Amino acid sequence: MSQTLDTSASAEDITKPRDSLDRRLHGVLHRMPALSPLVVLVIACVVFAVANPRFIRPENLSILLQQAAVVGSLAVGQTLVILTAGIDLSVGAIMVLATLVMGKLAFGGMPDVVAFLIGFALAVAAAFLNGLLVTRIKLPPFIVTLGTLSVFTALALIYAQGQTITLNPGTFLTWSGTVIPIGRFGLTVGVLMMLLLYIGFAYALRQTAWGRHLYATGDDPEAARLAGVRTSRVLLSAYVVAGAVIGIAAWILVGRINGADPNAGLNANLESITAVVIGGTSLFGGRGVVVGSLIGALIVQVFDNGLALIGVNPNYQVLAVGVLVIVAVAADQWIRSVKS
Amino acid sequence: MSEPVLQARGLAKTFGHVVGLDRVDLTLSAGEVLAVIGDNGAGKSTLIKCLSGAMVPDAGTISVEGRQVSFRTTQDARAAGIETVYQTLAVAPALDIASNLFLAREQRRPGVLGTVFRMLDTGAMKKQAKQRIDDLGITTLQNINQAVETLSGGQRQAVAVARAAAFGSKVVILDEPTAALGVRETGQVLRLIRDLRDRGLGVILISHNMPNVFEVADKIHIQRLGRRLGVITPRSHTPAEAVAIMTGAATLDPAQDADDLVDTPRNT
Numbered sequence: 361m362s363q364t365l366d367t368s369a370s371a372e373d374i375t376k377p378r379d380s381l382d383r384r385l386h387g388v389l390h391r392m393p394a395l396s397p398l399v400v401l402v403i404a405c406v407v408f409a410v411a412n413p414r415f416i417r418p419e420n421l422s423i424l425l426q427q428a429a430v431v432g433s434l435a436v437g438q439t440l441v442i443l444t445a446g447i448d449l450s451v452g453a454i455m456v457l458a459t460l461v462m463g464k465l466a467f468g469g470m471p472d473v474v475a476f477l478i479g480f481a482l483a484v485a486a487a488f489l490n491g492l493l494v495t496r497i498k499l500p501p502f503i504v505t506l507g508t509l510s511v512f513t514a515l516a517l518i519y520a521q522g523q524t525i526t527l528n529p530g531t532f533l534t535w536s537g538t539v540i541p542i543g544r545f546g547l548t549v550g551v552l553m554m555l556l557l558y559i560g561f562a563y564a565l566r567q568t569a570w571g572r573h574l575y576a577t578g579d580d581p582e583a584a585r586l587a588g589v590r591t592s593r594v595l596l597s598a599y600v601v602a603g604a605v606i607g608i609a610a611w612i613l614v615g616r617i618n619g620a621d622p623n624a625g626l627n628a629n630l631e632s633i634t635a636v637v638i639g640g641t642s643l644f645g646g647r648g649v650v651v652g653s654l655i656g657a658l659i660v661q662v663f664d665n666g667l668a669l670i671g672v673n674p675n676y677q678v679l680a681v682g683v684l685v686i687v688a689v690a691a692d693q694w695i696r697s698v699k700s
Numbered sequence: 701m702s703e704p705v706l707q708a709r710g711l712a713k714t715f716g717h718v719v720g721l722d723r724v725d726l727t728l729s730a731g732e733v734l735a736v737i738g739d740n741g742a743g744k745s746t747l748i749k750c751l752s753g754a755m756v757p758d759a760g761t762i763s764v765e766g767r768q769v770s771f772r773t774t775q776d777a778r779a780a781g782i783e784t785v786y787q788t789l790a791v792a793p794a795l796d797i798a799s800n801l802f803l804a805r806e807q808r809r810p811g812v813l814g815t816v817f818r819m820l821d822t823g824a825m826k827k828q829a830k831q832r833i834d835d836l837g838i839t840t841l842q843n844i845n846q847a848v849e850t851l852s853g854g855q856r857q858a859v860a861v862a863r864a865a866a867f868g869s870k871v872v873i874l875d876e877p878t879a880a881l882g883v884r885e886t887g888q889v890l891r892l893i894r895d896l897r898d899r900g901l902g903v904i905l906i907s908h909n910m911p912n913v914f915e916v917a918d919k920i921h922i923q924r925l926g927r928r929l930g931v932i933t934p935r936s937h938t939p940a941e942a943v944a945i946m947t948g949a950a951t952l953d954p955a956q957d958a959d960d961l962v963d964t965p966r967n968t
């Protein structure tokens with residue numbers, strides 16, 4: 361047995377002597393898709409810290425995390441959908457609609473918990489609709505969610521009637537805005553909620569059959585189906601679970617802005633996709649880890665915050681993020697490509 | 701002879717204008733290797749997909765051990781004891797060998813971890829995967845932690861074969877399982893097929909390799925243009941004759957049809 365191993369190894373050494381470094385890098389990135397974004401994040405932090413020491417002050421880092429909480433949470437749901445080789449352009453719109461429902465109902469005197477549950481259920485139902493259109497009518501996710509993006513955005517604006525809602529801090533609905541001081545760090549409940557989402561889904565994707573089926577379905581749906589995975593159910597579950605995550609993100613957003621505003625979170629749809637893609641998850645499905653999306657969301661926030669601190673025109677931040685997205689997708693193509 | 705473990709009657713399947721299957725019958729007994737041969741596009745894969753739940757036939761009936769079944773998914777067929785190696789292999793590239801073996805039949809940890817937290821028992825599955833691969837005598841898969849996409853075509857085929865052979869309890873269907881295999885590995889698969897037969901399972905083998913077919917098959921089902929032409933045995937015909945029938949150059953004498961179809965009661 362060891363003999364066959366040896367012969368195959370030496371045969372490979374003879375045929376592939378030169379590009380071993382290239383192949384090793386390929387292998388490492390293949391196994392750890394979040395590694396390169398992590399390196400980018402660390403380098404960016406070091407550069408900004410050197411350029412302006414205020415960057416690594418706990419107060420600044422705390423604000424940075426608080427700013428990343430909403431998009432970071434949405435990116436968890438987006439990761440689930442993208443892992444199935446889908447995409448959800450409507451996550452931000454659903455979130456905004458949910459915040460308005462939560463905010464308006466609570467403002468109208470409904471108990472916070474009930475208002476939250478109704479908004480949460482609405483987010484799940486909206487995502488369920490996306491999932492149904494994708495799995496039952498078999499429309500491409502991009503088209504489905506492009507449509508529902510408009511529908512939910514319009515519904516949010518119609519429902520808001522041009523109002524923004526302001527709620528009192530410290531209530532159940534705005535609880536996520538409560539600051540928990542840890543030394544000089546001030547983490548909000550919303551940040552902790554986001555971190556819990558990441559821990560929970562890192563576990564679910566790695567340690568449960570559902571996670572494996574999600575990867576298998578995203579990787580090669582026909583193979584997964586033949587192997588006995590109920591792919592249609594898995595796909596639908598990805599959208600629905602993403603809906604639940606969106607419901608939590610809505611809660612975090614309400615706490616962050618102490619209310620609801622139809623214009624808050626306008627860019628959250630694309631920002632969540634940006635975070636996932638920069639985080640090393642493949643748009644072609646089946647590859648990536650959820651923690652990558654956290655790193656991706658943080659990278660965007662670090663660029664935003666760091667460039668502002670060193671006095672660079674904010675437009676360069678947008679430019680830098682755009683470049684990162686393209687680099688990330690190019691890297692993914694390379695990583696996915698079969699070694700020739 | 702023994703009661704057929706798997707029986708199909710009048711299976712039909714069309715794809716738009718293309719006829720995939722045209723009223724095909726098939727009988728497989730326990731402890732028997734039934735080869736299915738036919739030219740490209742003869743409907744071999746379509747036939748076994750209907751038998752394994754991967755496709756729902758437009759018409760016809762399937763019964764397992766005399767009981768009529770209607771498979772909507774491959775899970776249904778698996779639950780009935782039918783495991784399949786598809787021509788496309790149906791392995792998940794990014795998952796490792798052990799995970800592929802246990803795909804869609806994962807085992808969870810005992811206790812709360814498994815029931816409440818749905819935690820997979822990765823260790824147990826790996827151990828069992830290794831054990832089963834060793835038991836099957838498949839030597840091409842050394843490291844069960846290796847992702848399937850890093851394997852050679854032949855090794856991937858071995859994964860698919862191992863999965864079907866390890867879990868099949870009544871019927872194992874193999875759609876060209878040796879197409880990418882070397883001589884030694886092909887020998888392993890043929891031996892495995894005999895082992896399965898000796899354990900009392902029914903085996904359906906699709907292959908274009910006539911020497912292999914004539915080596916292991918008890919009966920040979922000939923498929924042409926979606927139709928079943930008939931069933932021969934390695935004793936009743938030579939490989940050359942089989943090829944001649946399969947390609948339409950010769951016709952099968954109905955008196956020589958080895959299918960015991962006529963004796964078995966219809967089940968509708």
Ligand SMILES: Nc1ncnc2c1ncn2[C@@H]1O[C@H](COP(=O)(O)OP(=O)(O)OP(=O)(O)O)[C@@H](O)[C@H]1O
Binds near residue numbers: 740742
């Ligand atoms: N999913 C499908 N959609 C449309 N046509 C199909 C489909 N599957 C099979 N066919 C058609 O049905 C016929 C039978 O195909 P099938 O794959 O069963 O042949 P086969 O005997 O397995 O051939 P091969 O030896 O090449 O594997 C072919 O004409 C094929 O084009």
Ligand SMILES: [Mg+2]
Binds near residue numbers: 745787875
């Ligand atoms: Mg075929």
